[in-house]
Amino acid sequence: MDYNPISITTALVILVVFGAVWIFFGWWLGRKNKSLDDFMLAGRNVGLAFAGATAMATWITSNTTLVAPQLTYELGVWGMVGYSLAALGLILFAPMAKRIKELMPEGYTCGDFIRVRYGKTAWIAFLVVSFCYAMGWLVSLGMAGGVLLNTLSGLSYHLGMTVILAICVGYTLLGGLRAVIATDYVQTIIIIVGVLIIGFVCYQTVGLEKVYDYNKEHHPELLNLLFPAAMMFLFNNIFFGLGEIFHSNVWWSRALAFRPGIGRKAYFMSGFLWLPIPIVAGFIALSAPVLGLYPDSSDMVGPMVAANLLGDIGAIFVFIVVFSALASSLDSLLAATSDLVTRDIYNGLINKKADKKTLHRISKLVILGLGFVTWLLCLPKITTLGALLNFTGAFVASTIWPIVLGLYQRRMSGDFVTAALVLGTVSGLIGYHTIGFYVAALFSCIVSFVICMIGLLVKNDNFDWQRLKSMEKTQ
Amino acid sequence: MVPVFLLLLTLSGGVAGSLCNGQQCSLHLQLKDGKDEVITAGHFNLEWPTEKETHASKQQALEGDSGGESSAIKEALLDNDQHYATRLKISSESTFSNVSHSIKIHNTQRAISLTGFSDGVYYARLFDANDQAVSNSVELTVNHHSMFNVWLVFISGATLFLILIGYMMANVFRHKEEA
Incomplete structure (x- = not known):
């Protein structure tokens, strides 16, 4: 196999064809959008099949197709298992999705919930955390696009990253959440079939025994269940996954967009279906050394092995699968972050009297702006995808307890939530820089938990749930 | 004339201080995460950056290639500078008398990600097809948490x-x- 299995021309042709198809799809679906509710929440009427598919497709991102193999390659068996346990995020969010829909049927974003439930200071702290996470994820997706094209075709990182970002911004801008959910449905099918085929071919070609024997001799830590960094990573990744889903508007906007009674089933279904995907993707990475494949950067080990096993045609197939995974997450994140910026920052802080038509226009401008800022931040490829994503773990894990307690406990107070968010994040960042990326989320969650427990003991907010139904405006 | 010019160009570019068979090494191998970094997770990245271009890549750039695309456009689209290294060897001895890993390197590859190493001191070095060293030797210390x-x-x-x-x-x- 050549070092770059796809020719540059083929890569560009696939990009143009897929880009045109997705953008046309976005425009076609976007014609049905008549109101802000249509654009942001797909009319609040999404059924089970689309709901399950969009939850699953969004969670199968570059994280799954690129970072799950990366973490297995770096941290061995625990990396693979730990990554698949991120499915717990979707499974545990299932009952919360039902609760969210019941508590705030007229809500738009997770920011709405934090503002009404905990007050303005906690809301601002939460927006900072949420925005840092969203930008980290967006940048990782843009970077993944560039790295993927560079590995498979040799196309320069900057050009590949630019084209993929432009395509996703294009169809999200035209279609809103309706286009995002519909494209997710198609992309889910492509991703599942693709990953299963690649995993099967890998198993048939390399085999479990060879993988075990070779790694035991040459890379023994990968199979060691007492691999120190990997043991630290296990629970860290669970809390990272929980934090990502519990706090992010990507998941809240879906909970609000789904038909009543659908959210709980959709999140359960997608969680259990997602669980084996990182195991398959991880196994692919463990077979890399057996095949004599050592990537330039560990985040490209998955596509590199798959392209090697499936040959030139297979490399095109790999490219389409990973491109679909990237696109399905990038569009969701663009749409959800745009909602958060439009509703919480523009409507909440800048123009409180804006009507829905103005907000609709602003949300489109925000999508464009987010795309541009992401592109700027992607230009210097500062780190690997795994390290960048886990950096955001320091932020999101601090939100787990404030969200859970906020949904089920009247006592929890906004002052302590603000402290939990700020000090939790700071602790996570200290852990990230002093020990490694594999402890950031865990440190953040522990500190946040301790502060929330103190808050529950010393102060009683006695919150009235009815205030969430009326969605009070900030003062 | 062209080889003489390229030789002078290479020498004026400032090559690595290490010697390969009595001459200065054409590639500078280094740990990506920092020279004296102790590796605590058994995983590390090595690189040999593009500014140390070899005679082969410069000659190809000057002569143009057979693809039909102009070299300027190709340079913008592709990362394909070539070098002579064909293998990266890793050993627990600085003399490389007992090599634990001998990894095939592509002639456009400029970095490598390695993983799963137990505690210990390792040495890494690039070699060409004739098994001659073409880079300096890098010392790597793996010390898990x-x-x-x-x-x-x-x-x-x-x-x-x-x-x-x-x-x-x-x-x-x-x-x-x-x-």
Whole structure:
């Protein structure tokens, strides 16, 4: 196999064809959008099949197709298992999705919930955390696009990253959440079939025994269940996954967009279906050394092995699968972050009297702006995808307890939530820089938990749930 | 004339201080994460950056290639500078008398990610097709986190996880009863 299995021309042709198809799809679906509710929440009427598919497709991102193999390659068996346990995020969010829909049927974003439930200071702290996470994820997706094209075709990182970002911004801008959910449905099918085929071919070609024997001799830590960094990573990744889903508007906007009674089933279904995907993707990475494949950067080990096993045609197939995974997450994140910026920052802080038509226009401008800022931040490829994503773990894990307690406990107070968010994040960042990326989320969650427990003991907010139904405006 | 010019160009570019068979090495191998970094997770990245272009890549750039595309456009689209290294060898001895890993390197590859190493001191170096060293030797120290700290973090994580699951289960059931 050549070092770059796809020719540059083929890569560009696939990009143009897929880009045109997705953008046309976005425009076609976007014609049905008549109101802000249509654009942001797909009319609040999404059924089970689309709901399950969009939850699953969004969670199968570059994280799954690129970072799950990366973490297995770096941290061995625990990396693979730990990554698949991120499915717990979707499974545990299932009952919360039902609760969210019941508590705030007229809500738009997770920011709405934090503002009404905990007050303005906690809301601002939460927006900072949420925005840092969203930008980290967006940048990782843009970077993944560039790295993927560079590995498979040799196309320069900057050009590949630019084209993929432009395509996703294009169809999200035209279609809103309706286009995002519909494209997710198609992309889910492509991703599942693709990953299963690649995993099967890998198993048939390399085999479990060879993988075990070779790694035991040459890379023994990968199979060691007492691999120190990997043991630290296990629970860290669970809390990272929980934090990502519990706090992010990507998941809240879906909970609000789904038909009543659908959210709980959709999140359960997608969680259990997602669980084996990182195991398959991880196994692919463990077979890399057996095949004599050592990537330039560990985040490209998955596509590199798959392209090697499936040959030139297979490399095109790999490219389409990973491109679909990237696109399905990038569009969701663009749409959800745009909602958060439009509703919480523009409507909440800048123009409180804006009507829905103005907000609709602003949300489109925000999508464009987010795309541009992401592109700027992607230009210097500062780190690997795994390290960048886990950096955001320091932020999101601090939100787990404030969200859970906020949904089920009247006592929890906004002052302590603000402290939990700020000090939790700071602790996570200290852990990230002093020990490694594999402890950031865990440190953040522990500190946040301790502060929330103190808050529950010393102060009683006695919150009235009815205030969430009326969605009070900030003062 | 062209080879003489390229030789002068290479020498004026400032090559690595290490010697390869009595001459200056054409490639400078280095640890990506920092020269004296102790590796605590058994995983590390090595690189041999593009500014140390070899005679082969410069000659190809000057002569143009057979692809039909102009070299300027190709340079913008592709990362394809070539070098002579064909293998990266890793050994626990600085003399490379006992090589534990001998990894094939593509002639456009400029970095490599390696993983799964146990505690110890390792040496890495690039070699060409004739098994001659073409880069300096890099010393790598792998020293995993202490198991005391690891168990502390692991048990803390497990405890917090159990508390969260317990809380979630209790509240989900209670919420059902209210409904």
